[in-house]
Amino acid sequence: MNSNLNLSHPMSLQQLGWQPVFQQQLTLEDYESNVIARITAHHRSSYTLATEQGELSLPIHQNQPLMTVGDWIILDANQQFLRLLDRQSLFSRKAAGSKVAEQYISANIDTVFIVVSLNNDFNLSRIERYLAMTNEAQVESVIVLTKADLCDDVEAKCQQVQNLDPMLMIESVNSLDHTSVQTLNAWCKLGQTVAFMGSSGVGKSTLVNTLMQSDDQETGGIREDDSKGRHTTTSRSLHCMPNGGLLLDTPGMRELQLADCADGVSETFSDIEALTKQCRFSDCQHQTEPGCAVQKALESGELEQRRLSNYLKLLREQARNGATLAQQRAHYKQLGKMYRNVQSESRSRKKGF
Numbered sequence: 622m623n624s625n626l627n628l629s630h631p632m633s634l635q636q637l638g639w640q641p642v643f644q645q646q647l648t649l650e651d652y653e654s655n656v657i658a659r660i661t662a663h664h665r666s667s668y669t670l671a672t673e674q675g676e677l678s679l680p681i682h683q684n685q686p687l688m689t690v691g692d693w694i695i696l697d698a699n700q701q702f703l704r705l706l707d708r709q710s711l712f713s714r715k716a717a718g719s720k721v722a723e724q725y726i727s728a729n730i731d732t733v734f735i736v737v738s739l740n741n742d743f744n745l746s747r748i749e750r751y752l753a754m755t756n757e758a759q760v761e762s763v764i765v766l767t768k769a770d771l772c773d774d775v776e777a778k779c780q781q782v783q784n785l786d787p788m789l790m791i792e793s794v795n796s797l798d799h800t801s802v803q804t805l806n807a808w809c810k811l812g813q814t815v816a817f818m819g820s821s822g823v824g825k826s827t828l829v830n831t832l833m834q835s836d837d838q839e840t841g842g843i844r845e846d847d848s849k850g851r852h853t854t855t856s857r858s859l860h861c862m863p864n865g866g867l868l869l870d871t872p873g874m875r876e877l878q879l880a881d882c883a884d885g886v887s888e889t890f891s892d893i894e895a896l897t898k899q900c901r902f903s904d905c906q907h908q909t910e911p912g913c914a915v916q917k918a919l920e921s922g923e924l925e926q927r928r929l930s931n932y933l934k935l936l937r938e939q940a941r942n943g944a945t946l947a948q949q950r951a952h953y954k955q956l957g958k959m960y961r962n963v964q965s966e967s968r969s970r971k972k973g974f
């Protein structure tokens with residue numbers, strides 16, 4: 622398979638990730654004169670689209686529906702927006718500071734790899750939370766347990782995860798090892814759209830880099846050659862994988878962490894949250910305080926210790942992931958600044974300043 626496929630070039634619908642289920646949404650006119658396009662990037666005022674004729678840009682207009690990377694749309698022969706095709710799957714989250722506005726993160730992903738490392742990050746409750754998110758988005762998920770090379774009870778841990786659900790697909794890998802990562806290629810076949818999620822440091826970037834490397838090409842990564850043969854980081858969010866699959870990688874997808882699941886935690890542990898409202902002190906830590914309704918429920922057997930521990934743990938993780946998110950944003954900002962500085966420096970040099 623050619624690893625130099627680039628979404629800016631003309632590609633077949635199948636190569637762009639078209640699935641047979643979308644076919645039934647097409648009209649005769651679509652076949653005859655309209656253009657089928659997939660959104661490959663979402664910019665401030667436009668979308669980048671991939672089509673069978675090559676890349677297009679579509680200005681964002683207020684009478685278009687809310688759309689996101691991965692969406693399939695129909696344009697007329699003059700490349701004007703006609704309609705959005707019904708989605709197979711959608712990741713969304715509530716916009717910060719708002720209770721109603723939804724932000725769309727990605728659409729029409731076939732498989733999400735939930736990446737969890739076999740060392741520090743290994744946590745069944747977290748896996749359950751990610752599964753809740755992928756189920757919500759209606760996406761098939763595969764649990765990828767990384768750092769198998771650093772773990773001496775891989776089998777036992779895989780079994781623990783399998784106990785959550787006998788139907789769950791689980792792969793353990795060493796993300797740095799090309800051969801080990803090959804098992805994931807079963808989900809990255811021609812036209813399959815995949816994405817990665819998981820906490821910071823579990824090995825998502827490493828996995829992506831290893832998977833993007835074909836045997837004959839060392840560059841890997843989500844970089845593409847510009848006309849001068851240099852590597853430039855593309856602003857596109859969909860990338861062709863050596864095996865024919867499409868990788869959907871956006872900051873939004875990477876940031877989809879437990880921090881976005883506060884509601885989910887409250888909902889899952891609504892019994893405990895109800896108890897906390899009955900504690901004598903509003904800032905009760907539910908440890909040794911007098912009049913603690915949570916401790917009382919523990920003593921009476923109404924509440925299981927395991928469940929309480931899990932709840933407190935998820936709350937702590939949420940706080941930690943929230944911090945990581947802020948740190949990540951600062952990091953990206955810094956990178957952007959550095960990149961701009963390098964660019965302006967090289968421009969100055971060219972001008973002979």
Ligand SMILES: Nc1nc2c(ncn2[C@@H]2O[C@H](COP(=O)(O)OP(=O)(O)OP(=O)(O)O)[C@@H](O)[C@H]2O)c(=O)[nH]1
Pocket residue numbers: 767768769770771794795796797819820821822823824825826827828875
């Ligand atoms: N030994 C070993 N190290 C790994 C493995 N996967 C990742 N690492 C290392 O773990 C560190 C973190 O990996 P990353 O790929 O940056 O993790 P990430 O999930 O992309 O992290 P963020 O970019 O913060 O979201 C790096 O030093 C990797 O080399 C693995 O399977 N085995």
Ligand SMILES: [Zn+2]
Pocket residue numbers: 897900901905906907908910912913914915916
């Ligand atoms: Zn209490």
